[in-house]
Every structure is written in C-alpha cells, then in structure tokens.
Amino acid sequence: MKTQVLLSWSSGKDSAWALHVLRQDPTVELLGLFSTVNRKYDRVSMHATRVDLLRRQARAAGLPLEIISLPDPCTTEQYGDLMRQSVAGWVAQGVEAIGFGDLFLEDIRKYREDQLRPTGIKPLFPVWGIPTDELAGRMFSAGLEAYISSVDLRKLPVGFAGRKWTKELVAELPEDCDPCGENGELHTIVTAGPMFRESLHVRVGPIVERDGFAYADILPAMD
DSSP states (O other): OOOEEOOOOOHHHHHHHHHHHHHOOEEEEEEEEEEEEEEETTTEEOOOOHHHHHHHHHOOOOHOEEEEEESOOOHHHHHHHHHHHHHHHHHHHHHHEEEOOOOEEEEHHHHHHHHHHHHHHGOOOTTTOOOOOHHHHHHHHHEEEEEEHHHHHHHTTTTTTBOOOOOOHEEEEEEEETTTTTTTTTTEEESSSSOOOOOOOOOEEEEETTEEEEEEEEEEOOO
C-alpha cells in the first residue's frame, strides 16, 4: 500500500525538486499540492508568485492544487489555526503524509514536526541534508529552470531580482550566501524541469522594493 502524500508547494525550485524526488519513490502516491497565499496581494508569500502562475505550475505538474488563503498581516496563531483546519480536512480525506522542500534549517523542520505530531500525519523531507551546492548541480543537470522572484536586500543587491537562477548566477553569489538561498537570501519561481509536463513561458515585470526585500513580478508571457 502506497503512502498517500500531499506536497507543500512554495512555487520555487526546492519544492519542485521535492516533487521530482517523491515521484521517483515507489512507496508514495502523490495526491496533490497545497500553497499558502497572501489574501491581500493574492500571491505566495515571499516568493510573490501570482495565483494564475501558481495554477499553471500545478497543471504542468499534472496535480490538483489547494490554496490556503492567509490574512495580511497574519499572526502565528492565525496561521496555526488555518493550517490545523486544513490538516483536519486532509486527515478525513485519507492523507497520511505531507512533503516539504526544506533543505537544512533545523528550526523549521522541528516546527513542522511539532505541528503535525498531534494529527497523525507524517512529515516527509525528501531533499533534506543534500549539500546545497550538490543539489543545485543536480537541478541544473536535470534541466530545472527558475527565476529569482525576491531577494533579501541585506544579503544581495537588487540586481539579482528577476534574473534566471543559473549556474553562472550561483557563481556570482557572495561566499556567505547559500547556493539555493535556503537562509532566505533569495526565492524563486520554477518554470521548467523534470517535474513538469511542459515548460511555462514567462516574462519579468516591474521590480518593487518593500520592507527590505526586492520583488520581481514574474508574469505569464504575452501571446
């Protein structure tokens, strides 16, 4: 019997690679994706992914997508309540595990484990512990494509926002920046890779600086 799994979908390269890894696991049946979206901006938090593009990603992955709408601002308590409501519904539907694309941040992993422990749902971390320079290399070799949708201006200059995440770009990163941006240096929107049935064609819109971050508007390409 295969484990019934939902995947937390950030829209970025790490959750996309987690999808790729889970699909190669014969003990897993992927039921779908879920994403949290900022209700005020109608975008994925931090990644700033438009909901339209999020839905296109799900179609390219061939999986249903559930959107959890978050208020802005959203307190830790509000977030926890909304997630508990969603998880309770998933348990009733037979979901047995939730996959995450976390790479090495122990505090985030512990938070997820603590939140899921009372529910009976098992957290899965299919890309956990892979050295991030090695992981980036695997992604590039497999043809994964992504665009940088936001950067932390305390760690990177605004010019990185909106650029394609490539091997050459990673070589430009300061030495104290993680190649995959796991410490929050950058966030991405994935547009192609082995986890998709088709590539997404996008264009880069305006770049906005707000609250210490630079956000690039990644839009579906115009026909």
